[in-house]
Amino acid sequence: MTEDRSKIIETIKNSRKFYLISHMQPDGDSIGSLLAMGEGLRSIGKEVKTFTPGSVPRKYNFLEGADQVKHDLIDGDPTTTAIILDSSDPERLGLLKDVFMQCQIIINIDHHVTNQLFGTFNLVSSSASATGEIVYELLKDLGVKINTTIAEALYVAISTDTGSFKYDNTTPATHRIIAELLTYGLSPGSLSQKMFDERPLAFYLLLKEAIAGLEMYANRRIALMTLSRDMRKRCGASPGDLEGIVNYSRNIEGVELGILFYVENNQEVKVGFRSRSVDVSALAGKLNGGGHARAAGCRLYDDYETVKNKVLTEAIKALTDQAG
Numbered sequence: 001m002t003e004d005r006s007k008i009i010e011t012i013k014n015s016r017k018f019y020l021i022s023h024m025q026p027d028g029d030s031i032g033s034l035l036a037m038g039e040g041l042r043s044i045g046k047e048v049k050t051f052t053p054g055s056v057p058r059k060y061n062f063l064e065g066a067d068q069v070k071h072d073l074i075d076g077d078p079t080t081t082a083i084i085l086d087s088s089d090p091e092r093l094g095l096l097k098d099v100f101m102q103c104q105i106i107i108n109i110d111h112h113v114t115n116q117l118f119g120t121f122n123l124v125s126s127s128a129s130a131t132g133e134i135v136y137e138l139l140k141d142l143g144v145k146i147n148t149t150i151a152e153a154l155y156v157a158i159s160t161d162t163g164s165f166k167y168d169n170t171t172p173a174t175h176r177i178i179a180e181l182l183t184y185g186l187s188p189g190s191l192s193q194k195m196f197d198e199r200p201l202a203f204y205l206l207l208k209e210a211i212a213g214l215e216m217y218a219n220r221r222i223a224l225m226t227l228s229r230d231m232r233k234r235c236g237a238s239p240g241d242l243e244g245i246v247n248y249s250r251n252i253e254g255v256e257l258g259i260l261f262y263v264e265n266n267q268e269v270k271v272g273f274r275s276r277s278v279d280v281s282a283l284a285g286k287l288n289g290g291g292h293a294r295a296a297g298c299r300l301y302d303d304y305e306t307v308k309n310k311v312l313t314e315a316i317k318a319l320t321d322q323a324g
């Protein structure tokens, strides 16, 4: 855990203008943390612009402030304080990396174990289930009064990264924060329907393809699925529709490690890992990727067969090491 908490509070109090950003292909934690932080800072009189590389995924558009998130910044003002949310490293900022990293003061708020501590000040706690938890504590320390907008954004952040409070990263602190957020009139039923249950038809068509290509290895302890950009296009699915598919491989009874290959083209493959007990953050780390202990990923620049062999070799090794 790295905490420049008091310096961050002082810096925020003394700054007037802020650029806030989520990571690329943002998940609920990244967008929720971004919007909550934005609303919180505005409520104490700060001038805030919110950014995401790319765009806000459709399913988070209902959140207040989502329509104001920009995806480009032509003339960055380096005297503005940058706050980077839920990003383990600056590469995750895509085309906005340079303009954000040029800011004189960079505040890095995250919960990934693999965070590179690239900020001027870092507030990184891997024991937090979500960046949203860290943002909640920070807003409290800044004297921000939680309102419905902030509560809803933080609820989305925390419920996303805890898989709707099903993952082992869910702690008593998580539930205490959520209990307070619920006092602001949120509707957990309709929020979880929007975030977890409802998916476009294209998602299910893509899932059908993924399951059709299911392969089992290591005495059925590894389940592997493969999708390609072509399949995705054929199903009418967006890149965001890939989210969650990898979980189906891990959820098969007896499977320890679920892997999803997403073939971008014949020299680039994105790999997602989900596990029951193997540390996939370490596994992904060996393949130049990163993430969390039970959910991680990497991107390899080679053809599918080469990538598959390499990943399977490392995955089987990770299973064996664990058993030993």
Ligand SMILES: [Mn+2]
Pocket (backbone or CB within 6 Å): 029, 030, 086, 111, 130, 131, 161
């Ligand atoms: Mn997160």
